[in-house]
Amino acid sequence: MTVKKISLEQILNALQAVSPTVHGPVEDVFADHIADPKKTTATTLDWVNSIKTNKQEIAEGTPAKVILADAEVVYSDAMKAAGKTLIIVPNPKMAFSLVANEFFVEKEEPGIHPTAVIHPEAEIGPDVYIGPYVHIGKAKIGKGTVISAYVRIYDKVTIGENCFFKEGAVIGGAGFGYEKDSQGNRFRFPQIGGVIIGNYVEVGGNTCIDRGALSDTVIGDHTKIDNLCHISHNVDLGRNVMVIACSEISGSCVLGDDVWVGPNTSIRDHRKVGAGALLGMGSVVVKDVPADEVWTGNPAKLLNR
Amino acid sequence: MTVKKISLEQILNALQAVSPTVHGPVEDVFADHIADPKKTTATTLDWVNSIKTNKQEIAEGTPAKVILADAEVVYSDAMKAAGKTLIIVPNPKMAFSLVANEFFVEKEEPGIHPTAVIHPEAEIGPDVYIGPYVHIGKAKIGKGTVISAYVRIYDKVTIGENCFFKEGAVIGGAGFGYEKDSQGNRFRFPQIGGVIIGNYVEVGGNTCIDRGALSDTVIGDHTKIDNLCHISHNVDLGRNVMVIACSEISGSCVLGDDVWVGPNTSIRDHRKVGAGALLGMGSVVVKDVPADEVWTGNPAKLLNR
Amino acid sequence: MTVKKISLEQILNALQAVSPTVHGPVEDVFADHIADPKKTTATTLDWVNSIKTNKQEIAEGTPAKVILADAEVVYSDAMKAAGKTLIIVPNPKMAFSLVANEFFVEKEEPGIHPTAVIHPEAEIGPDVYIGPYVHIGKAKIGKGTVISAYVRIYDKVTIGENCFFKEGAVIGGAGFGYEKDSQGNRFRFPQIGGVIIGNYVEVGGNTCIDRGALSDTVIGDHTKIDNLCHISHNVDLGRNVMVIACSEISGSCVLGDDVWVGPNTSIRDHRKVGAGALLGMGSVVVKDVPADEVWTGNPAKLLNR
Structure with missing residues (x-):
């Protein structure tokens, strides 16, 4: 430098x-x-x-x-x-x-790498950086956002301004929802929703955010998601949520603003976590968690308020 | 649309x-x-x-x-x-x-993206979709299978019909088996097996399925594996097994048909999980689990039959 | 063959x-x-x-x-x-x-795939294999090292000799460190350090090793890291450390030589794990672990010496 x-x-x-x-x-x-x-x-x-x-x-x-x-x-x-x-x-x-x-921190210069594969109807805002080997569908990407190499962004994904995606993130893939047929074999429930991501959101390397089944998966402004996390279909994350590495948020969970999800946490589907709650490292959350409470353990229980 | x-x-x-x-x-x-x-x-x-x-x-x-x-x-x-x-x-x-x-669900049109790097002796069936930047070795891929961007398929991998691989999956990489040398440094045990995947199998984004050491890793028909899972060398998954996101199945485990592996579960190497068993979210399975039982916790214990 | x-x-x-x-x-x-x-x-x-x-x-x-x-x-x-x-x-x-x-084990022939995107000032040693779609910054890579497809190596990463990187690994990405601004929104603390990796190190598929914030993340000789692991900023791993799949090592942790990190383990930031310690599968380590002890559980406790 x-x-x-x-x-x-x-x-x-x-x-x-x-x-x-x-x-x-x-x-x-x-x-x-x-x-x-x-x-x-x-x-x-x-x-x-x-x-x-x-x-x-x-x-x-x-x-x-x-x-x-x-x-x-x-x-x-x-x-x-x-x-x-x-x-x-x-x-x-x-x-x-x-x-x-x-x-004093080097940033990617805005621009689109020639190897990126981008749908002709994708809407790419100004000052966006799109790295090598990115694959983007019919999506919208806001001003100043950085998309690193190997990131896949599906159709029906809307990304705000000044977001940052690390390598290998998969945004808008089909959710993991199946129904058994008469022979007992599983068959995918239709997954036609999208993903809506706010401004100043950061998404870690190889993290996956699945699209909603019939409606959308939503990630609020300023929310930061670390490497190797899984955000299932129809999850709704508030503003300023922190999701630390290797965490798993199951389908249709709703997390309020300022929730802290410690590393390697899992949250059962359809659970609600109130604003400001803190889930300790390795928590296995099977119940709803009220706002501003600290839960930890397997299964996770109230540690303090 | x-x-x-x-x-x-x-x-x-x-x-x-x-x-x-x-x-x-x-x-x-x-x-x-x-x-x-x-x-x-x-x-x-x-x-x-x-x-x-x-x-x-x-x-x-x-x-x-x-x-x-x-x-x-x-x-x-x-x-x-x-x-x-x-x-x-x-x-x-x-x-x-x-x-x-x-x-009402859009599907990838069959075809091979021009950027895919494919071994000349790979056998690709009809109606297969191979996305951008895929890397395929001397493998076989059955009719109607979808291989999304950045998927790596090694030599000696056989994939059935109508399977679906999300972005970044690594199929057939070398297993994590080492032996200490006389200085106490670890040296990889040879990993020359393959991976055999049935029909209607789905594999999530960035999931890794390692090849067997001397024999094969096997994934049965209709089995569905979610994002960010790790399937070790020589694992044998039955039919209709569900492996939910962020789960880890260690080397040489055998899971029977219709086993349900909850999110963020780990299974110790060489364990057997009987058909129809259900492992709850965050289970740390260190013992064999009999058929049709529900186990949960760290370490996982019988919850009910 | x-x-x-x-x-x-x-x-x-x-x-x-x-x-x-x-x-x-x-x-x-x-x-x-x-x-x-x-x-x-x-x-x-x-x-x-x-x-x-x-x-x-x-x-x-x-x-x-x-x-x-x-x-x-x-x-x-x-x-x-x-x-x-x-x-x-x-x-x-x-x-x-x-x-x-x-x-009897087939190896990649040394060479650089024409699709690799490599910084003109990167220093690539002799007999290195660089696979398709690799993205390398201003980094140093030692003799005989194998870099598989889709691996991203950032600036300020130094890799020793005879290392092996599986597909999708991200080495040197920005660490997950934030500070709240006056509105309560998080803003990234500068992440300008590097990653220093020794000789004979192996890194699994889709594993992420973040660079240090102001100093470096360090991985010692002969250390082996499995698929889908997260190594945070400023972590210091000794020699011959084994990190099994889906494990998460938080920021600034120091692990001594010969530590064994079982699958799906998490370690809280700034913790020290003494040489030769063994962390059982699914451990949630919130305290320092003395040398040569076996700890397991959530939260992890001493099992034996």
């Missing part, structure tokens, strides 16, 4: 929404990379995690000249003597993420 | 095997789509699920003119007045699936 | 490191295949598993002329009369694996 000098002014512009306060030098101040704490140098953009108990010590001890911290850190004589610039923000980790993602 | 008017005659032809009985009008009767109950119109092909307690009410209340129901629904005056046609069948959900799949 | 006659001399050469002892004929002795025990013939390379209780009986009963066994098997009159050649080695299963893999 070529070195990019990012000035204090650029950093502050990126943080406008959180009204940063600056202490120390403001002229010719810049950072040119982010780094692991062990590799921090004078030009690293550094930050002090609010959960630490020795925040002042970290801010004073870092070799970095530009530091994001919360208001419990004071601009000390030591920092002044070292010529440091301290930027006070409500949530330094979030502020760091904002600035780092804007300036 | 272009609208297709399907006549009562065509519907009844599709249902010949289950001897339907018709009440009400038979002339100029048709349906032109299927739909979610909330979106049912006069020309929806509708059906009444036999598990409902208010079947008569549903049959009378629907705006649809053509309705599939079981013999507990009677052709009432209200239905007559509304000009409805009632088709009595033993299993309306199955009858609906049959008709809907034949007329 | 064309038949290859492998002479006793070639077999003994392959076993030099374990100092084999030979009894019986040595002239014109050969094997030309390996096979399932049920299909053994006179020219099968056969072996007697040391865990069997009737080893002598197996060695005498097999129709094969060349047999690998441990020192508890004696070269009997019956074997002499049958003209058998008995090769005594410390670990017959390992010796069989060595010889069979060298002579």
Whole structure:
């Protein structure tokens, strides 16, 4: 990656929404990379995690000249003597993420790889990235969305803006619904619904989101789904839902906003999980879970509220 | 999708095997789509699920003119007045699936996508669909089978007729068997077997079925495997086995006909699961399971017979 | 596969490191295949598993002329009369694996498939196989490594020698780390680290190994990861670690050498698992696990030492 000098002014512009306060030098101040704490140098953009108990010590001890911290850190004589610039923000980790993602994380350039196979009636918004070997049906993809290699998007899938799909995700495949015939052999119930995905949704590598049977599978804005998850037909996920890796959400489940689904969790079909509930790692959820409760175990039970 | 008017005659032809009985009008009767109950119109092909307690009410209340129901629904005056046609069948959900799949579900047209990489000695039957970026070795694929994008089929894999493989499935990869050398490093035990898959088998997205070590991994007719499952080397699945998403079946397991493997289940290697057994969601099966028993939990135990 | 006659001399050469002892004929002795025990013939390379209780009986009963066994098997009159050649080695299963893999298992020929999309600055070592539709960024790949179809390797990934990647593996994708903004919406924490993979590492089909956030995810030499596993950002796996199918290892976990992770196990983030520990199938590991202990269950607890 070529070195990019990012000035204090650029950093502050990126943080406008959180009204940063600056202490120390403001002229010719810049950072040119982010780094692991062990590799921090004078030009690293550094930050002090609010959960630490020795925040002042970290801010004073870092070799970095530009530091994001919360208001419990004071601009000390030591920092002044070292010529440091301290930027006070409500949530330094979030502020760091904002600035780092804007300036120091490489992004895919918008464009469609020539190997992508795309239905002529697909509607692809502006500034979309479509990687090698992608296969897209008669779907809609909103502005700024990134579709990585080997992602399959079926007909009747609608994807919002600024979404991110990792490699191998399968969106809109036929759901796993069968009916026995008179010989006892199973025969697929028709699966003609679609998938509706909001804005700022992220979907992990090799994750599968099946389309609804007769209606749609729905994924709300800002919901993030990790690698190797299975979202069955007719599932309805709210906003800001987190589904951690290897989880399985069975058919027609409804999860409210801000639900946290721990790694390797399973949820039985038709269950409802209320907003803000947290399902611990490895939970096997067979009952409805009320809002804001923490459930865990196999079978999952209330741990606390 | 272009609208297709399907006549009562065509519907009844599709249902010949289950001897339907018709009440009400038979002339100029048709349906032109299927739909979610909330979106049912006069020309929806509708059906009444036999598990409902208010079947008569549903049959009378629907705006649809053509309705599939079981013999507990009677052709009432209200239905007559509304000009409805009632088709009595033993299993309306199955009858609906049959008709809907034949007329109202889009299927891949047979053909081989030009990007597929196929071994010159592979044997591909008639009416097979092979999607983009498929990679097939010296394998046999039976009539009418659908192979979706990014599916990998290795040498020594034999697939029957009318099977369906979703994107990213890996069939016949080397099994996970190792032996320690004198330095304690693991070295792969030879994996030279194949995979034999029956007819009407369905395999989900990103599911992996490893080949046998020295003999074959076997998947029986009509068995359905969901997304993101792992079927190890030398596993033998019977007929009509259902393996739900994110399940793991370890090496050399033998599952009888009609076994139901709930989501996110694991089965220890060399275990036998008798015909008709049901393994509940999240089961961790470390013992043999007798036929027709229901086991669940971690470790899985008998729930009932 | 064309038949290859492998002479006793070639077999003994392959076993030099374990100092084999030979009894019986040595002239014109050969094997030309390996096979399932049920299909053994006179020219099968056969072996007697040391865990069997009737080893002598197996060695005498097999129709094969060349047999690998441990020192508890004696070269009997019956074997002499049958003209058998008995090769005594410390670990017959390992010796069989060595010889069979060298002579009787088909390998990919080194080469790069023309459909692979590879960054011009990627460093690809000699004798590497890169299959169809592979997508490689600015990464390094060591000598003799096999990269199967649809594998995605991101920038900043370093892979050692003689590794093996099955189809659909995603190596170096962005980790699942988020921070809430002032509206409660999650925003990705920067993920700019890499992945460092040692020698003789094997990675299963559709398995995902995320890159570190600010530093690297590390996989030690000889570690084997099965199909459909998730290795999160900043995980550090030692040497000879075995991760069985469908397992989930959360962010920043550290696993020592020779740890065995049973199928469908989950490990909470930041946990340490000591060298030689064994995690049983379906374990949900929420605490640190000391070296050489066996833990199992949900939540996982000590079973024995």
